[in-house]
Amino acid sequence: MLQIYRSSRMEGLADLLAAQLHRHRPLSVLAPQTVLIGHLGMKRWLTSRLAEQRLPQLPRIAANLDMLLPGEWLDELARSVLGRAAMAIAPYRRAALRWRIHSL
Known part of the structure; x- marks a missing residue:
């Protein structure tokens, strides 16, 4: 399922994402949940923000x-x-493009 939410505040979106991930947990504990991110810095920030959302008595792990x-x-x-x-x-990936550009 693809859901798109828009907001000018990242913190609010992260809190909403934490609630959605908790609400729509996969049936298998080992099945990962997929989240699309804009850049790798967002991945680091979002991982730490989601880890903070856990209950106080549990370890802070996302x-x-x-x-x-x-x-x-x-x-x-x-x-x-x-x-x-x-x-x-994929023809647009770095490895393929390198050889295409080299052949020019």
Whole structure:
């Protein structure tokens, strides 16, 4: 399920995300929950913010969250639909672009 929330305050969005993650827990304890992030700095900040949301008597840990950049999420989605062979190296990824530029 893809849900989009907009706000000018990151703290409010993080609190809302914590509530949504708690409300929509996967059936399996080992199944990760996927969260799309804008950049790696947001991943660090959001992980620490979600860890603060826990109950005081529990350790402050945010675990089993699969935080992906939008491109990574699209790659995983394409791999699940098209298969691994079709998405071996995405043409817009750094490794593929390097050789294309070199051949020019």
